[in-house]
Each structure stands twice: as C-alpha cells, then as structure tokens.
Amino acid sequence: MKLQRDLSSAARREFLGKLGLAAGCAGTVAAGVGALGAVQEAEAKTDGGASFPTPDYDWTKHRWGYGVDATKCIGCLRCVEACKKENHVAGDAHHFRTWVERYVYLEGEDKPRIDSQQDPVNIAASGSEKEYRFANRYKDAKVEKAFFVPKLCNHCTHPACVQVCPTGATYKTKDGVVLIDHTYCIGCQYCVQACPYGARFFNDVEHVTDKCTWCYHRITKGLQPACVEICPVGARVFGDLNDKQSPISLFIRNNRVQVLKPETGNAPNVYYVGIDKEVN
Amino acid sequence: MPRHIARLIALIVVFGALALLAKWYFTVDSFYEYGHYRANSVPEIAAQAPVFQTPRYCQPCHAERVALWSANSHKTVICEVCHGPAQGHPANGKLPIPTDTKKLCTLCHEAMPGRPRAQPQIDVARHAGDQQCIACHNPHAPKIVAAAAQVAGDAAAGKKRAGACAGCHGAQGVSASDTWPNLAGQNAAYLAKILGAYKSGDQKDMVMTPMAQGLGDADVQNLAAHFAGLSCAAARNESSAADVAAGKALAKNCAACHGETGVATNPAWPKLAGQKAGYLANALKAFRAGLRRDPTMAGVSRGLSDADIANLAAYFSAQSCAPAPGGRAP
Incomplete structure (x- = not known):
C-alpha cells in the first residue's frame, strides 16, 4: 500500500514535471512567435504608409550630420544661451548641452591655455551664471595664436554611451541621433562615464542624464538646431548627409574635415575645421 | 531521471516561465519595436515645441524691420539673437528691446584674441567711451554709410x-x-x-x-x-576759458568718426582739429536742437550739456589740424 502510494506519488511528480517542462517549452515558443510577430509588425511599419516618428517626418529618409568651422567662431556664446533656452537646461554654470572652449597659445609657452564659458573669470565678466561671455583676459598678453571651438554631443555611429546603458534609456535613432528616454533613465550615470567627449551631464532635478539632441524636436519639423539657427557667423553647420547638396555635405566636401578622438572607435558625426591637435 | 534532478528542472522551468511572464507584463508595448529602447520616446521627444522661431515667424508683422535688417550687414544675426526667443510672442507680450547695447554688441564686436580677423572688432574704450552703440549705429543697419564722394574739382x-x-x-x-x-x-x-x-x-x-x-x-x-x-597751419586758436581736459575725456565718444584729435578717419566726415571753437559749439547745439539734421550727430549730441559742448569745442579747436601720427597731446 505504502509502496503503491509512493509509486503513484512518484508518477504524479513525474507527470507534473513533464507538464511543467511542456509548459515552459510552449511558453518559449509562444514568446518566440510573439517576438517574430512584433518584428514583422515593425518592418511593416517602416516599409508602409505611416511614417515614424511623426506623420510628416520619416526617420528612414534622413541621416543627420553636424559641422563646426572653428575659423569662423567669434566666441560670442549666443549658441550656448540659445541651447539652454531651447532645451530648458538649468540656468547655471555647470550644465551645458553645448559649450565653447577658448584655446590661447601665449608666447614662450608649450601648451595652450584653455577656458570655457563656465570659467569663474568668464562668469564674473558676464555678471550672471545665466548669461555667458568670454572675458577679455588675454587683451594685454602676448598671444601667439588663439581660437574658439564649439563643442557638443558627437552623435557617434558606435556610441559608447548607448552600449553601456543598462535600461535601454539611451539609443541611436534611424536618422543618426543619439537620444535619451527620460522615463527609462534610472540616473546611474554609467553613460556619463562612458562618453569620451564629456558631452553628457546629470540633471540633478529630474535625476536623469541629459545631453544634446541636435534639437530633435526642431529637425523633425524642418528647422535647424537652435545653435545653428542662432550662430551669427555660420560657424555651425547642420544638414542631411543623404542630401549631397545639404550644408553639411557641402561642408564636408569643400573642407578638410576631422573628427575628435577618432581612435576611440565611436565614429563621431560632428566634423571640425580649423582646430589644433590639442583640441579633443 | 533521478527525482531531485527532475524537480530542479521543473523549478527552473517555472522560474523561467514566471520571468518571461513578468518581462512580457512589465515591458511597454513599443519597447522592442525598433531596437532595445522604447520606440514611443522618439515621437515624445519630437513633439516638444520649438522655442526659437526663426525670422520667418517675425516677418508677417515686422515686415519693415525685417526688410531693413535682411538688406544689411547684420542679416546673418537673426532677430532672436538680440530680442530673445519668440515662442509665445505676441500672445504673452512684447519681446525685449535691449537697452544696454554696449554690453550686447560687444559680445561679438569687442576686440579679443581668438576672434577671426574678418570679424569687425573695436577697442571699446577708444571707440566710443561710455556711449551706447545705438547712439550712432542702427542695429538693423549697423554700418554708418559714409561713402566719401570723389571730388574731381579744379x-x-x-x-x-x-x-x-x-x-x-x-x-x-x-x-x-x-x-x-x-x-x-x-x-x-x-x-x-x-x-x-x-x-x-x-x-x-x-x-x-x-x-x-x-x-x-x-x-x-x-x-x-x-x-x-589750402594749408590749415595758420589756423591757430587762442586758448579758451573752457575745460580742455574735460573736453578731451568727452571727445572719446567722437573718436570713431572724427579721430582722437579731430582728424577724421573718413573724408566724408569733417576734420574738427583747429576749427573755431565758437563754430563747433554752435554746430553741436544746432545738431542737438535738430536744426542741423544728421541721424548720427542727433544721437550723440542729445545728451550733451552746454558746458560739455563748450569743453568739446575748446578741446578740438586746440588740436593741430595736420594729421599727427601717434596723436599729439593738447
């Protein structure tokens, strides 16, 4: 009797085990089929009628690129202020989606002196952390060479920040822009560490990472990024690399361009003209 | 199969199924749609409203200003560089008209190492002293047109x-x-x-x-x-009672056009050095009163007192009219 009960118990266990296994297999298959369906659905979406991400803008038709002509930049910092207003970035001297660096080579010195708008001397010259101005601090110095370099997110083809994000909160769009999904960002700042260009910063109010989006909300409406729009001297250039007559295509074709830190393998998409090897 | 192994496998399978279920439940619909991210975040970001509106937005109401601006050298400096972003304008009120132009204009035009040579730059103290830029320059058409006519007389x-x-x-x-x-x-x-x-x-x-x-x-x-x-060497003036030193300080405001010592930089503008003090004072007063019409001179003479005018006139009349390299002290 006891033996029989043991046997039936064993059989029941075996049966339940097999059932579980079958359920597991079925679940896996179902998930696989479901995923396949989702992929097919996605493909159908990109191929057919409705465009993404907006009804008037199809991201498969564009590949954005950015150019900086440092020989034109006058260091007026209108781009920095415009970017902050356009993207509602904190009005202080510590958070910037784009910034401008000044490189000054003094006579008898090997290395350039580098400052940006957030340097305390420059903040003192502007009189406010919300306004930016380069102080004329080298007016009486013996300057051998000096120039300004605007900087921003490079929207790399192989972005290290996207690779390290544990939650899929940052990603590369089909039109070549690296974006941040603020609802998925957990604020771990791994991406801030991963970016070789220092383009990302932490938004302490919302506890998320932030950075330049090339004004994705503007370019998808046919506008230029705010910094490009505002630049009074045309030092910033933006356009579609797919269009051979776009400002950025002409900029790359008509100039000897370079990118910052190509050795990192990120393949950046901001092209520079007129910078020294000290700029990186 | 040994029982404990079967039990273990079953347990793993149950956990796997639960994990899959949880993943399915917690993953938002659009997550894997285009990749390992939430596809819906893309249209969310794209939906933000632009803050800067571009001159096309300003044109319908401010056509006259836009026409003047777009025909002159500041045409690459869009409206919103100086007036701020136009989002919400005019519903939310007027956009600022900058008053401290000395601060605004020098953001681009203060002579500074690093600015490209093609950029027009001034030494602020020497160019116009404490004057506001708009005293002489119209920001929508900033170049002071003084094309000196070629004089081909006999x-x-x-x-x-x-x-x-x-x-x-x-x-x-x-x-x-x-x-x-x-x-x-x-x-x-x-x-x-x-x-x-x-x-x-x-x-x-x-x-x-x-x-x-x-x-x-x-x-x-x-x-x-x-x-x-003719030679102006004979034009020597007696020293006047007015304060030449005070006049010299004020004359910084005139230097951009009339030269530091009153020898004009452009032949379209008059030399003031060695000129009669009484005449200079009368001319300035006429500009101030609007009897002589000149948009630039009207602006710069507006704030001058009679004493300022007397001092300026005394300073310029005491200068040598011959172009003096290096600028001679009075």
Whole structure:
C-alpha cells in the first residue's frame, strides 16, 4: 500500500514535471512567435504608409550630420544661451548641452591655455551664471595664436554611451541621433562615464542624464538646431548627409574635415575645421 | 531521471516561465519595436515645441524691420539673437528691446584674441567711451554709410570763385571770426557734401543758402578742391576759458568718426582739429536742437550739456589740424 502510494506519488511528480517542462517549452515558443510577430509588425511599419516618428517626418529618409568651422567662431556664446533656452537646461554654470572652449597659445609657452564659458573669470565678466561671455583676459598678453571651438554631443555611429546603458534609456535613432528616454533613465550615470567627449551631464532635478539632441524636436519639423539657427557667423553647420547638396555635405566636401578622438572607435558625426591637435 | 534532478528542472522551468511572464507584463508595448529602447520616446521627444522661431515667424508683422535688417550687414544675426526667443510672442507680450547695447554688441564686436580677423572688432574704450552703440549705429543697419564722394574739382577754377567766400572764411580759408568755420585743409568730400546740402536746401543758413544756390555743380566741386588744398597751419586758436581736459575725456565718444584729435578717419566726415571753437559749439547745439539734421550727430549730441559742448569745442579747436601720427597731446 505504502509502496503503491509512493509509486503513484512518484508518477504524479513525474507527470507534473513533464507538464511543467511542456509548459515552459510552449511558453518559449509562444514568446518566440510573439517576438517574430512584433518584428514583422515593425518592418511593416517602416516599409508602409505611416511614417515614424511623426506623420510628416520619416526617420528612414534622413541621416543627420553636424559641422563646426572653428575659423569662423567669434566666441560670442549666443549658441550656448540659445541651447539652454531651447532645451530648458538649468540656468547655471555647470550644465551645458553645448559649450565653447577658448584655446590661447601665449608666447614662450608649450601648451595652450584653455577656458570655457563656465570659467569663474568668464562668469564674473558676464555678471550672471545665466548669461555667458568670454572675458577679455588675454587683451594685454602676448598671444601667439588663439581660437574658439564649439563643442557638443558627437552623435557617434558606435556610441559608447548607448552600449553601456543598462535600461535601454539611451539609443541611436534611424536618422543618426543619439537620444535619451527620460522615463527609462534610472540616473546611474554609467553613460556619463562612458562618453569620451564629456558631452553628457546629470540633471540633478529630474535625476536623469541629459545631453544634446541636435534639437530633435526642431529637425523633425524642418528647422535647424537652435545653435545653428542662432550662430551669427555660420560657424555651425547642420544638414542631411543623404542630401549631397545639404550644408553639411557641402561642408564636408569643400573642407578638410576631422573628427575628435577618432581612435576611440565611436565614429563621431560632428566634423571640425580649423582646430589644433590639442583640441579633443 | 533521478527525482531531485527532475524537480530542479521543473523549478527552473517555472522560474523561467514566471520571468518571461513578468518581462512580457512589465515591458511597454513599443519597447522592442525598433531596437532595445522604447520606440514611443522618439515621437515624445519630437513633439516638444520649438522655442526659437526663426525670422520667418517675425516677418508677417515686422515686415519693415525685417526688410531693413535682411538688406544689411547684420542679416546673418537673426532677430532672436538680440530680442530673445519668440515662442509665445505676441500672445504673452512684447519681446525685449535691449537697452544696454554696449554690453550686447560687444559680445561679438569687442576686440579679443581668438576672434577671426574678418570679424569687425573695436577697442571699446577708444571707440566710443561710455556711449551706447545705438547712439550712432542702427542695429538693423549697423554700418554708418559714409561713402566719401570723389571730388574731381579744379582747384584753380575754385580759387577764382572763392572771392565771395573770403569775407567770412578768409582769403586763405582761415576765418577771422570765431563764429565762422575755417575751410582751409578741410576734407574735400565733406566740403562738397555740405555745400551741396546748402544748394539743395537740405541744410539752411541765412547767408550760405543764397550763396550756394548761385553755384553750379562744377563750382561746388571746384570750391571744395580749392579749400581742401589750402594749408590749415595758420589756423591757430587762442586758448579758451573752457575745460580742455574735460573736453578731451568727452571727445572719446567722437573718436570713431572724427579721430582722437579731430582728424577724421573718413573724408566724408569733417576734420574738427583747429576749427573755431565758437563754430563747433554752435554746430553741436544746432545738431542737438535738430536744426542741423544728421541721424548720427542727433544721437550723440542729445545728451550733451552746454558746458560739455563748450569743453568739446575748446578741446578740438586746440588740436593741430595736420594729421599727427601717434596723436599729439593738447
């Protein structure tokens, strides 16, 4: 009797085990089929009628690129202020989606002196952390060479920040822009560490990472990024690399361009003209 | 299969199924749609409203300003660079009109190492002292147009007509009275311009108007060439009671056009160095009162007191009219 009960118990266990296994297999298959369906659905979406991400803008038709002509930049910092207003970035001297660096080579010195708008001397010259101005601090110095370099997110083809994000909160769009999904960002700042260009910063109010989006909300409406729009001297250039007559295509074709830190393998998409090897 | 192994496998399978279920439940619909991210975040970001609106937005209401601005050298500096973002305007009120132009304009135009050579730059203290930029410059058309007309007069012919001028301005163009200006060595383009203005009626004077109306266009050119060619060395003025040092400080505001010592940088503008103090003071007062019309001079003379005018006149009349390299101290 006891033996029989043991046997039936064993059989029941075996049966339940097999059932579980079958359920597991079925679940896996179902998930696989479901995923396949989702992929097919996605493909159908990109191929057919409705465009993404907006009804008037199809991201498969564009590949954005950015150019900086440092020989034109006058260091007026209108781009920095415009970017902050356009993207509602904190009005202080510590958070910037784009910034401008000044490189000054003094006579008898090997290395350039580098400052940006957030340097305390420059903040003192502007009189406010919300306004930016380069102080004329080298007016009486013996300057051998000096120039300004605007900087921003490079929207790399192989972005290290996207690779390290544990939650899929940052990603590369089909039109070549690296974006941040603020609802998925957990604020771990791994991406801030991963970016070789220092383009990302932490938004302490919302506890998320932030950075330049090339004004994705503007370019998808046919506008230029705010910094490009505002630049009074045309030092910033933006356009579609797919269009051979776009400002950025002409900029790359008509100039000897370079990118910052190509050795990192990120393949950046901001092209520079007129910078020294000290700029990186 | 040993029982404990089967149990273990079953347990793993149950956990796997639960994990899959949880993943399915917690993953938002659009997550794997295009990749390892939430596809819906893309249209969310794209839906933000632009803050900067571009000049096309300003054009319908401010057509006149836009037309002036777009035809002049600031055409690459869009409206919102100086007036701020236009989002919400006009519903939310007016956009700011910058008043501290000295601070605003120098953001781009202060001479600074690192600015490209093509960028127009000024040494702020020497260019205009404490003056606001808009005193002289219209921000929508900032270049002060002073194309000096080419004077192609015959000085010898001019000398023959100059007899009528000698009574007031002196036979050699050096006036005997403090009220009337010296003409000797004055810029020819300026002389031709001002004589032409009397002739056309753009500028009026009891004595000069009838005299200029009697001149032909060639006479104007010839007279300008004649007086410009005379030496101003004889034009020495007695020191006046006014404060020359105070005048010198004020004269920084004039330096951009008239030169630091009153020797103009552009022949379209008059030399002031060695000019009669009484004449200079009267001219400034006429500009201030609007009797002489010139948009630039109206702006710069508006804030001057009678004492300022006297000091300025004393300073310029005490200067040497010959171009002095390095600038001579008074």
